[in-house]
Amino acid sequence: MFKLSKKLKSLPPYLFLEIDKAKRKARLEGRDIIDLGVGDPDQPTPKYIIDALCLAVQDPANHHYALDQGMPALRRAIVGWYKHRFNINLNPDSEILPLIGSKEGIAHFPLGFINQGDYVLVPEPGYPPYKGGTILAGGKPFPLPLLEKNAFLPDLKRIPLNVCKKAKLIFVNYPNNPTSATAEKPFYKELIDFAHKHRIIIISDLAYSEICYDGYKPSSILEVDGAQDVVIEFHSLSKTYNMTGWRVGFACGNEKLISALAKIKSNVDSGIFSAVQLAGIAALDGPEGHIKNMRSLYQERRDILMRGLNSLGWQANNPKATFYVWIRIPKGNDSIKFAGAILERANIVVTPGVGFGKYGEGYIRIALTVPEERIREAIERLKKISSW
Numbered sequence: 001m002f003k004l005s006k007k008l009k010s011l012p013p014y015l016f017l018e019i020d021k022a023k024r025k026a027r028l029e030g031r032d033i034i035d036l037g038v039g040d041p042d043q044p045t046p047k048y049i050i051d052a053l054c055l056a057v058q059d060p061a062n063h064h065y066a067l068d069q070g071m072p073a074l075r076r077a078i079v080g081w082y083k084h085r086f087n088i089n090l091n092p093d094s095e096i097l098p099l100i101g102s103k104e105g106i107a108h109f110p111l112g113f114i115n116q117g118d119y120v121l122v123p124e125p126g127y128p129p130y131k132g133g134t135i136l137a138g139g140k141p142f143p144l145p146l147l148e149k150n151a152f153l154p155d156l157k158r159i160p161l162n163v164c165k166k167a168k169l170i171f172v173n174y175p176n177n178p179t180s181a182t183a184e185k186p187f188y189k190e191l192i193d194f195a196h197k198h199r200i201i202i203i204s205d206l207a208y209s210e211i212c213y214d215g216y217k218p219s220s221i222l223e224v225d226g227a228q229d230v231v232i233e234f235h236s237l238s239k240t241y242n243m244t245g246w247r248v249g250f251a252c253g254n255e256k257l258i259s260a261l262a263k264i265k266s267n268v269d270s271g272i273f274s275a276v277q278l279a280g281i282a283a284l285d286g287p288e289g290h291i292k293n294m295r296s297l298y299q300e301r302r303d304i305l306m307r308g309l310n311s312l313g314w315q316a317n318n319p320k321a322t323f324y325v326w327i328r329i330p331k332g333n334d335s336i337k338f339a340g341a342i343l344e345r346a347n348i349v350v351t352p353g354v355g356f357g358k359y360g361e362g363y364i365r366i367a368l369t370v371p372e373e374r375i376r377e378a379i380e381r382l383k384k385i386s387s388w
């Protein structure tokens with residue numbers, strides 16, 4: 001009786017369906033599943049953050065609708081964090097917008113600038129909300145292939161001129177989910193010049209800026225000259241502070257872009273729970289020890305996994321950042337079937353690359369979000385399976 005909207009029908013199909021079904025079935029059968037599929041930290045939120053929430057939740061002043069633009073104290077804490085981490089000065093009143101997790105901001109932002117049929121340049125493989133948010137806003141996602149031969153950076157020179165003319169937004173995400181690739185300032189400079197030339201807004205997703213190894217420190221595109229006019233950057237407390245379930249993140253950058261997103265959100269939600277905002281302040285202002293420990297935990301897991309993959313003869317780049325390893329599968333394999341076979345034969349869940357778009361085909365993604373002994377066990381199980 002009711003017909004779904006064209007927009008809803010044109011959202012990409014959910015490609016993890018088969019794997020999800022197989023995973024549920026395996027669990028029901030009581031099999032011991034090692035889940036290397038989820039991009040969600042296994043460690044708890046640090047205690048000082050939980051304590052801040054517990055305290056804040058007792059105060060009736062925090063039980064009301066929050067301000068749409070976030071508490072001034074949270075915006076100031078974000079400014080302080082950016083200054084400390086990237087040496088960038090942001091205005092807490094106009095260049096910062098707290099979000100109910102960065103995903104909602106990323107998915108809502110295209111509503112502010114897209115008219116029916118406008119193009120949005122979307123990296124592929126990529127985080128699904130870039131495409132989803134574009135389609136829901138009436139835009140057309142134009143895929144930018146992230147290829148290994150280009151170090152998983154988009155080749156801006158290959159975007160057709162007629163597409164550049166109709167494009168309003170470009171998404172970039174470094175350190176990258178799912179490829180774990182990183183980007184440096186020369187790439188950002190080129191991207192900023194491209195954006196100025198074609199009047200395109202850059203949406204930078206910096207969710208993994210703190211998940212980095214071997215002394216490597218990712219940059220913010222806002223550190224590069226010319227970024228102020230064309231960039232909105234999205235950040236999340238989810239990965240940095242093991243807070244995925246809490247729903248707190250933020251956008252920062254160009255004032256006009258921030259105020260457009262604020263206007264959209266004032267029509268959609270009524271702010272972040274104040275107690276969560278206060279916990280967010282505790283996170284951002286908290287001791288550096290947590291971040292150091294988190295990095296060495298993932299780094300150790302990464303080293304164990306990379307050694308194991310080498311011994312299996314599997315090919316993957318050693319990630320400098322993110323908690324993902326992007327693994328090439330033997331030529332001619334279909335990533336969904338390959339992931340399905342690993343689940344059936346080794347009781348290990350991995351994410352098929354094609355779930356991140358067609359240019360993700362030929363790869364699987366493994367997340368470092370399980371304890372070391374489970375990674376070791378996974379490698380042992382894979383070794384037992386002979387004919388890959």
Ligand SMILES: *Cc1c(COP(=O)(O)O)cnc(C)c1O
Pocket residue numbers: 039100101102103104127173177205207235236237238239244248249
């Ligand atoms: C996890 C992740 C986010 C963060 O999402 P939240 O909504 O803030 O939890 C954003 N971008 C990418 C690419 C991610 O992987």
